[in-house]
Structures are given as C-alpha cells and as structure tokens.
Amino acid sequence: MNVHQVDPNESKYSASATAFRANVDRDLANDELRDNFRGAMDYLMDKRKNAFPIEDELETLREKCKLIKQRCLLKLPQLLEQLEANLQRNGIQVHWAESITDANEIIAQLIAQKNGKTVVKGKSMVSEETALNDYLEARDIECLESDMGEYIVQLAHQHPSHIIMPAIHQNKKQVAKLFADNIEGFEYTTDVDALIGEGRRVLRDKFCHADVGISGVNFAVAETGTLCLVENEGNGRMCTTVPDLHIAITGIEKVIEFLDDMPPLLSLLTRSATGQIISTYFNMITHRRQEGDKDGPAEVHLVLLDNGRSQAFADEEMRQTLQCIRCGACMNHCPVYTRIGGHAYGTVYPGPIGKIISPHMLGIDATKDLFTASSLCGACGDVCPVKIPIPKLLLRLRKESVRKQSDGSPQIMHGQGAGRKTIEALLWQGWSIVHKSPTLYRISMFMLTRCRGLMPKKIGPWTTVRTAPQPAAKTLHERIKARNKATTQGAK
Amino acid sequence: MTQLNTQHLRSYPNKPAQVYLYGTCLVDSFFPDSGIDAIEFLEQQGVEVLYPQGQSCCGQPAYNSGYQDEAKAVAIEQIKQFPLDIPIVIISGSCGGMMRHHYKDLLADDVPEIEKFCDRIFEFTEFLVNVLRVKLNDKGDPQRVALHTSCAARREMGVHITGRQLLGQLDNVELITHDYESECCGFGGTFSVKHPDISGAMVKDKTKNLLDTDVVKYISADWGCMMNINGSLDYQKKGLRGEHIATYLLNRTTNNGEA
Ligand code: SF4
Numbered sequence: 001m002n003v004h005q006v007d008p009n010e011s012k013y014s015a016s017a018t019a020f021r022a023n024v025d026r027d028l029a030n031d032e033l034r035d036n037f038r039g040a041m042d043y044l045m046d047k048r049k050n051a052f053p054i055e056d057e058l059e060t061l062r063e064k065c066k067l068i069k070q071r072c073l074l075k076l077p078q079l080l081e082q083l084e085a086n087l088q089r090n091g092i093q094v095h096w097a098e099s100i101t102d103a104n105e106i107i108a109q110l111i112a113q114k115n116g117k118t119v120v121k122g123k124s125m126v127s128e129e130t131a132l133n134d135y136l137e138a139r140d141i142e143c144l145e146s147d148m149g150e151y152i153v154q155l156a157h158q159h160p161s162h163i164i165m166p167a168i169h170q171n172k173k174q175v176a177k178l179f180a181d182n183i184e185g186f187e188y189t190t191d192v193d194a195l196i197g198e199g200r201r202v203l204r205d206k207f208c209h210a211d212v213g214i215s216g217v218n219f220a221v222a223e224t225g226t227l228c229l230v231e232n233e234g235n236g237r238m239c240t241t242v243p244d245l246h247i248a249i250t251g252i253e254k255v256i257e258f259l260d261d262m263p264p265l266l267s268l269l270t271r272s273a274t275g276q277i278i279s280t281y282f283n284m285i286t287h288r289r290q291e292g293d294k295d296g297p298a299e300v301h302l303v304l305l306d307n308g309r310s311q312a313f314a315d316e317e318m319r320q321t322l323q324c325i326r327c328g329a330c331m332n333h334c335p336v337y338t339r340i341g342g343h344a345y346g347t348v349y350p351g352p353i354g355k356i357i358s359p360h361m362l363g364i365d366a367t368k369d370l371f372t373a374s375s376l377c378g379a380c381g382d383v384c385p386v387k388i389p390i391p392k393l394l395l396r397l398r399k400e401s402v403r404k405q406s407d408g409s410p411q412i413m414h415g416q417g418a419g420r421k422t423i424e425a426l427l428w429q430g431w432s433i434v435h436k437s438p439t440l441y442r443i444s445m446f447m448l449t450r451c452r453g454l455m456p457k458k459i460g461p462w463t464t465v466r467t468a469p470q471p472a473a474k475t476l477h478e479r480i481k482a483r484n485k486a487t488t489q490g491a492k
Numbered sequence: 493m494t495q496l497n498t499q500h501l502r503s504y505p506n507k508p509a510q511v512y513l514y515g516t517c518l519v520d521s522f523f524p525d526s527g528i529d530a531i532e533f534l535e536q537q538g539v540e541v542l543y544p545q546g547q548s549c550c551g552q553p554a555y556n557s558g559y560q561d562e563a564k565a566v567a568i569e570q571i572k573q574f575p576l577d578i579p580i581v582i583i584s585g586s587c588g589g590m591m592r593h594h595y596k597d598l599l600a601d602d603v604p605e606i607e608k609f610c611d612r613i614f615e616f617t618e619f620l621v622n623v624l625r626v627k628l629n630d631k632g633d634p635q636r637v638a639l640h641t642s643c644a645a646r647r648e649m650g651v652h653i654t655g656r657q658l659l660g661q662l663d664n665v666e667l668i669t670h671d672y673e674s675e676c677c678g679f680g681g682t683f684s685v686k687h688p689d690i691s692g693a694m695v696k697d698k699t700k701n702l703l704d705t706d707v708v709k710y711i712s713a714d715w716g717c718m719m720n721i722n723g724s725l726d727y728q729k730k731g732l733r734g735e736h737i738a739t740y741l742l743n744r745t746t747n748n749g750e751a
Contacts, residue, residue, distance in 0.1 A: 436568075460688075477515075480528070
C-alpha cells in the first residue's frame with residue numbers, strides 16, 4: 001500500500017499546523033475572539049438542539065446515515081468509476097487529482113483553455129485545501145469568493161475559521177470596519193442587513209462578468225451522475241449557472257451510491273450544521289447547458305481530489321474519517337474549539353474533524369500536537385450525524401504517533417512515530433513496570449505518601465492555574481488492610 | 493446536551509452478597525477517604541466488600557497517551573486480581589469506562605472472554621441505583637449542591653442519570669444546575685499537562701459556572717475532574733470544593749446527616 005507522501009512545501013498549512021502551541025497562546029489571550037466563538041457556538045448548539053426535538057428520531061437517522069456512508073465507502077473504488085462513467089455520459093468531464101498541486105494545475109489549465117481571467121467561487125473547503133485562490137492569483141487570475149463569509153475572510157486576507165461559517169471569528173463591528181476600510185463608498189454601519197446588502201452589491205456585479213464559476217460538491221451521486229450542492233445565499237447557483245465554464249471540485253469520499261441515499265444525508269447535514277430543516281438553496285447538477293436552455297454553463301468539469309484520503313481509506317478503522325459530511329457540528333460542540341477558535345489549528349479543517357483528517361493530508365509530523373489537544377470528552381462523537389467515533393480515532397492517531405519505528409511495524413500513515421519522544425517512552429515503560437507489579441506499586445505508593453511533605457508546590461504546567469494535590473498520609477491499600485485486621489481482631 | 497447515548501445501557505444482575513471494590517490509583521494515593529466511605533456505604537447496604545491488594549491502575553493514562561502496549565501489560569495484571577465471578581464496583585466513571593468498554597478493544601487478542609470481565613464492571617452510582625436499588629433516607633439539613641459528572645462517566649457509564657437519581661432521593665438536598673453543566677472541566681488526564689493553556693481555560697470557565705451558583709459544595713463521582721476543579725478553586729482562593737458522591741451519600745444518611 002502506498003502511504004500518502006506529503007511534500008511540506010506543497011501546503012502552506014503544514015507549517016502553521018506545527019505552530020499550534022504558539023497559535024493557542026495567541027488566541028487564548030484574545031478576549032474578543034473568545035467571546036465571538038463562545039457566542040456563536042452557543043447559538044449553533046441551540047439551533048441544532050431545536051432542529052431535533054425527538055431524540056429517537058435523531059438516533060435512528062444517525063444510524064441510517066452512518067450505514068449509508070459506510071456502504072458507499074466499502075464500494076468506493078467501484079462507485080467512483082460509476083460516477084465518472086455517468087457524469088461523462090451526462091457531458092460532465094471528470095479529472096482525477098492525487099495531490100493538491102495536481103488539482104490546481106488541472107483547474108488552471110481548464111481556465112487557460114478558455115482564456116479565463118476572472119473566477120467567482122462558491123463556498124468550497126476542498127478549494128481551501130488546495131489553496132486555489134493563491135495559486136490562481138499568482139497566475140494573474142482574479143478569484144473572488146462569493147459566499148458572504150468567505151468574501152469577508154478573503155477581504156481580510158484570512159482563512160476560514162469554521163467549515164460552515166468561515167467568518168465566525170469576526171463580530172459585526174469588525175466586519176463593518178473591514179468593509180469601511182476596503183470598499184469604496186461604504187459608509188460605516190453595524191446594521192447586519194446593510195452589511196450583507198453591501199457585500200451582495202459588490203458580488204452581484206462580479207457574477208455577471210466572471211469567465212469561470214468554481215464550486216464545491218456536497219454529494220456526488222454515482223447512480224445518476226449528479227452533483228449536489230447545499231447553500232443558503234444563492235451564490236452557489238450563480239457560480240454554477242452564469243459563467244460559461246463551471247468547475248466543481250471535491251474529495252473522493254463525497255460519492256454516494258443512490259439518489260435515495262441523498263435525502264436522509266441532506267436532512268441530517270442542514271439540521272446538524274445550522275439547525276435548518278433544509279437549506280435555502282439546494283442544487284442538483286446533472287448536465288451542462290442543453291439545446292434550448294436559457295442559461296447554464298457550456299462546459300462542466302469535476303475535479304476529484306485524493307490528497308491523503310486513500311491513506312485513510314486503506315485502514316478499516318481510520319476509514320470512518322471519510323464518513324464525514326462536513327456539517328461542522330463537532331466543532332460547534334467542542335470545548336477546545338470554543339476556547340481557541342479555528343485559526344489556532346493552522347489547518348484547513350479545524351476542530352475535531354480537523355484533528356482526525358489533517359494527519360492524512362499533512363502527515364503526523366506536522367499535526368502531532370493537534371490530536372493530543374483533546375480531553376477526549378466525547379462531545380464531538382455524540383453529535384456527529386454519521387457517528388464517526390472521533391475520540392476513538394484520536395486515540396488511534398496518538399498510538400500511530402508514538403509508534404516505535406524500529407519494530408518493523410507496517411507503514412500505515414505518513415510520519416507515523418513522529419510524536420515519539422525517548423524520555424516520554426521511557427517514562428511510560430517505567431510506569432508500566434511499576435503498575436503491573438503489585439509489590440513495586442505498593443512500594444512506590446508507600447514512598448509517595450511518606451514523602452508527601454517533600455512534594456513540590458509547583459509541578460510543571462499543572463500548577464500554572466491550580467494548586468498541587470497532596471498525597472494522603474496513608475494509601476487506601478494500607479487503610480483497608482488495617483481496617484480488615486481490626487475487624488478480624490474485634491471478632492475474636 | 494440531550495443526545496441519546498445508549499452506550500451505557502445494559503442488563504443488571506440481582507443484588508449480590510459480595511462485591512469487589514476497584515479503588516483506582518488516584519484514590520489510593522491521594523483520596524483514600526472516598527474508598528473507605530464507599531466500602532462503608534456498601535456494607536451498610538448489606539454487601540460484603542473485597543478489596544484485592546494487588547490492584548493498581550486501570551491503565552487509562554498510558555492508553556490515552558497512545559502507549560497501548562504499556563497499558564495492556566498493566567490491564568492484564570488487573571484482571572488477574574479479580575478471580576471471583578462477582579461484580580467489580582469502581583468509584584470513578586472514567587476508569588469504569590476504561591475497564592468496561594476500552595478493555596474490549598485493548599485486550600481482545602490477549603484475554604479470552606474479556607467481555608465477561610467487562611460485564612462485571614459497575615460504576616459506583618450505577619451499582620447503587622440499578623443493582624442495589626437503594627432507598628436513601630436523608631438525615632441532613634437542607635442544602636443546595638451542584639453535580640459535576642466526568643465526560644467519560646456520562647458518555648460511557650450514564651453517571652449523569654444515576655448521580656442525579658441518587659441526589660434526588662435526598663429529601664433535603666436541592667440539586668442546582670450550573671451553566672454548561674455537561675461541558676468538560678478540562679482535565680483529560682495527560683491532556684492537562686500536554687496542553688495546560690487550553691485545559692486551564694476550560695477549568696477556569698468550569699469553576700466560574702460553579703461559583704455563579706449559590707451551592708455550598710459540588711458533588712462528583714470522579715476524583716480526576718475534582719482534583720482539577722478543586723485545584724483551580726484553591727488556586728483562586730475560593731472556598732467552594734467538590735466532594736465524592738460516596739462520601740456525600742454516606743454522610744447524609746448516617747452521622748446525624750452531617751455533610
Ligand atoms: S466529523 Fe461528523 S460532526 Fe464533524 S463535520 Fe464531519 S460529519 Fe459533521
């Protein structure tokens with residue numbers, strides 16, 4: 001099996017993922033940012049809760065959707081071939097990209113063939129993954145984000161901090177200032193409707209003149225060769241119908257087998273993400289413009305990206321990572337994400353899903369601080385609509401991260417063993433020796449309790465925000481021994 | 493959060509004459525009072541408690557850190573200490589989750605019939621409610637308390653349900669719900685040491701939410717969380733403290749109810 005090869009220069013994100021600890025310090029200290037996230041996450045959690053008034057129904061639907069995604073993943077290679085055949089038959093060209101560079105090159109070529117100079121883009125996390133905007137801009141192609149959140153983030157020269165709500169880290173005052181600084185003629189206001197109206201006005205103009213529209217895909221139906229796109233602003237429909245060339249990009253795991261698989265997934269997706277029963281827009285694209293159609297692109301292309309996904313696919317346990325439908329519920333409910341926000345992760349996908357998918361994209365070396373940054377509280381796994389056992393996968397990644405390299409163990413992941421530190425490994429070996437021997441354990445606990453007066457007041461990072469606990473004068477083992485003795489003597 | 497989590501659902505045996513107590517390493521060396529109190533409470537309910545002196549740690553710290561071979565060696569040793577086919581009552585929800593659920597994965601290839609061992613594991617409050625079906629007689633003065641359940645305890649052992657039920661049986665105790673009650677306190681074992689800043693931000697919020705209530709103490713079935721929360725409260729020089737539910741129940745129902 002081929003382990004995904006990561007070129008550290010390929011993704012701008014691998015460098016920032018290694019800076020996780022510094023990012024955390026920076027963002028924890030930012031009170032405004034923390035307030036923005038707490039407020040937004042509370043709102044989204046509430047929305048989701050109200051969208052599922054009947055727990056049993058939610059549970060049944062989750063189980064059903066888990067099984068749909070697992071079935072589709074089981075047949076992934078075959079479904080991808082079927083999807084390709086049916087799309088081609090419908091007149092939609094399919095392109096395979098193993099790496100993000102491949103994907104960007106394919107897209108740039110398609111644009112060049114049409115002499116395209118301007119692109120409007122609907123919300124697509126996979127295009128964030130490939131850093132498509134930067135790639136195209138370096139080739140003098142203007143690429144404008146048309147989703148309101150993405151537009152704000154692009155204007156601020158930032159990256160999305162949430163996979164559904166890209167600009168959630170900004171409050172309305174910050175957006176108002178951003179608009180005032182960047183949009184000519186904009187008069188400062190914090191009225192949300194006015195802000196959105198202003199953004200729309202700028203974008204509307206661009207839609208009419210863009211050469212190319214780029215979008216993501218939420219579900220790609222193999223049976224019918226249909227690309228499904230969930231969105232709320234209508235910008236996705238504009239991107240996929242107005243320009244003459246439409247290029248869709250998505251990950252290989254988005255393929256589903258039947259059209260009938262889509263409705264339950266869609267229902268769970270929108271309700272888990274924003275608490276909506278259905279999104280405002282739902283697009284199903286099965287053709288390019290046909291004879292007699294009034295609009296629609298003359299050409300439609302789909303770029304299918306691997307970028308480490310087949311590495312996850314090859315392992316039965318980690319394959320579950322690919323069940324993800326990118327609803328964002330796991331981050332909305334994550335106490336770590338709520339504290340540090342999305343940018344601290346330094347990865348395209350932040351939060352719990354980011355911690356389990358990024359190691360496949362960027363390698364363990366660049367991401368080893370991410371999957372340890374979890375208390376394993378399990379909130380993510382409890383809300384995931386397709387029941388990905390996220391805490392279990394975090395444990396698995398920790399295991400791969402500290403895997404001994406010399407023991408001839410199989411190559412499962414790029415960078416496995418990168419998190420192993422000699423001192424730490426020795427400590428755990430010592431710990432194991434003591435705790436598997438009743439005698440050694442009793443001796444060490446005896447020492448600990450007898451030396452309690454010598455316990456340092458400061459014990460590393462623990463005591464930066466807490467006082468140190470005091471060992472007891474006598475262990476439970478000793479006290480029970482004494483107690484049992486007393487009872488038997490008393491009985492005599 | 494109200495998601496239906498069925499992981500903790502199971503069938504329960506009749507009341508046994510004898511049980512084992514699993515004390516956990518943390519209680520053994522830092523908080524042995526809770527172990528003694530749990531034994532006294534169980535004895536009062538007419539159950540004999542055996543405490544194998546060979547027990548040490550369930551292996552969770554190493555397991556959660558990725559050192560599964562090291563955890564496995566310790567886990568196998570624990571199983572040997574509990575040969576009789578009687579329930580093993582454990583006074584920590586998260587260690588309970590480790591032994592009841594994670595042992596199945598960890599030891600699947602090493603211990604024949606590991607499922608049988610796992611099925612003998614009961615968290616303390618779960619055991620009181622579902623096996624002993626205790627009826628508590630509250631002898632204490634009126635009091636307002638909060639409940640903090642560890643995340644693993646809640647998810648894997650359903651302690652938020654049984655803990656609530658037990659406190660609900662105490663007539664003079666009013667259980668106050670604090671904001672973000674189900675949110676993690678930030679302990680997470682080695683997480684609190686590997687990522688002290690994030691963990692610190694979490695426990696700060698947890699203590700704030702507890703302090704915002706007017707409770708005299710908070711109750712928990714997990715010393716891991718309480719060591720974290722109490723440590724933070726102490727650091728902030730606040731008087732509020734957590735108390736293990738075994739101690740609390742014992743005191744409320746005996747000793748003229750002084751708790
Ligand atoms: S892992 Fe689950 S909860 Fe998180 S984004 Fe994916 S589908 Fe949603």
